[in-house]
Amino acid sequence: MPKNVKPVYYGDYLQLDKLLDSQQPHSKQYGPEAHDEMLFIIVHQVYELWFKQVLHELRAIYKEFCAEQLDDRALQLVAHRLRRVLTIQDLMNDQVGVIETMTPQEFLEFRDYLVPASGFQSIQFKELEIILGLTRDTRIAFDQQSFYNRLSEEHRVYLEELETHPSLFDCVDQWLARMPFLQFDDFSFWDVYQQAVQNSLDRDEEIIRQNAADDGQLETELASLQVNRDNFSALFDNERYKSLQEDNRVRLSQRAMLSALFITQYREEPAFHLAHQVITSLAEMDEKLTIWRYKHAMMVQRMLGTKIGTGGSSGHDYLRRTTEQNRVFKDFFAMATYLLPKSALPELPSAVRQALGFYFRHDD
Structure with a gap:
């Protein structure tokens, strides 16, 4: 890195004049400024700054995942950046408590001045969802109909173009599907695995039959066991698995799901440490985003009750449904x-251990 020979002033480097002049409460245009509008603006601006940083990290992660070869060094970098995203998400979730220091009455002092502006118009958050892999057909009905309705033409065109590219989910799926875990020359893990599953389920059935209190309980528990048998068998049945995908019950391709399962089962193998860490971090990122949506929904219910949101959605009810639905x-x-x-x-x-170790270390 070249040495800096020009003096840098703190405020100039951070462009603080521009940053600190960007809070302009609307309430003061119509009378006395509502004191809590400043808090409302700053909290949402900070969210947008964190969205910007999360997107910065996700784009770098996306680039690594979409490469033809994700070697051990690149995977280490992906894991590091995912941990950073998770730490940022913790801050974002904690930040909900700051805006909750504002009472519903204090919010009502300036709420009507915001119409029709809404968090629904956050381009960065929509971009984040699209990059992660939230597709239009998996969104709730209101989102499918109204996702672009309240956006400027420029933003609508930008997001629609973004939707034409593979998502991080797609690249993770391809990365997992490339892994050579399904068949080796002299060892078929899945044949052995299926037999182990069958033995485990047979033991469960024996325990159920020996300990059921009555015929009703026996029937209920055997039916539940059959569901487990069906779930396991669907993993290895191409047509049944495809049917689950068509019903949006699973999204990962069959090969990717089996690879992820293999990694998770053998996560203590040295070759799998990083891969398992990445899978766990992706799941945790999804979980923290769900927690953020839930906290946001509860905060909106506290502030608005059953009122319609400023963007025209059903407020708390809409946010609650996205919490349940919008997971990647x-x-x-x-x-x-x-x-x-x-x-x-x-x-x-x-020999299998050696082959797997080579796969993750290979970097040509």
Whole structure:
């Protein structure tokens, strides 16, 4: 890095004159300034700054994932940047408590001056969702109909163009699907795995039959066990898995799901430490975003009750439904369904361990 030979002044470097002059409460245009509008503006501006940093990190992560080869060094960088995103998300979630120091009555002092501006118009947040992989057809009905309705033409065109590119989810799926975990020359993990699953489920059935209090309980628990059998078998049935994808019950491709499951089952293997850390961080990022949406929904209910939001949505009800629906990496949470205890896992042959280690270290 070249040495800086020009003196830099703190305020000039951070452009503080511009930054600190960007809070302009609307209420003072119509009379006395509402004291809490300043807090409202600053909190939302800080959110937008954090969105900017998160997008900066996600674009770099996206670039690494979309490369043809994601070697160990690149994966280490991805894991580091994901941890940074998670730390930022913690701050964003805690920040909800700051705006909650404002009472509903204090908010009503300036709320009507905001119409029709709304967080629904946050371009950066929409961009964040699109880059992560939230598609239009998986959004709630209001979003599918109104996602672009309240945006400027410039922003609408920008986001629509962004939707034509592969998302981070797509690149993660491709990365997982490329991993050579499905078949080795002299070892088929999945054949051994399916037998281990069958043995485990058979033991569960035996326990149920021996301990059921009555026929009703026996029938209920056996039906639940059959659901588990069906879930496991769908992993290895191309047509059934495809049907689950078409019903939006899973999003990952079958190969990607199996690779993610393999990594999770053998996460203590040295070759899998980073890959498992990345998978866990992606799931945690999704979880923290869900928590942020939930906190936002509860804050809106506290401030507005059942009133319509300034952007025309149903306020709290709309935000609550996005909390439940707008998740990207939920398949990583569902993997717990398919995990076996360590004692039931087949031992990996040494040749397989060597092949997997080479795959993650290979960087040509």
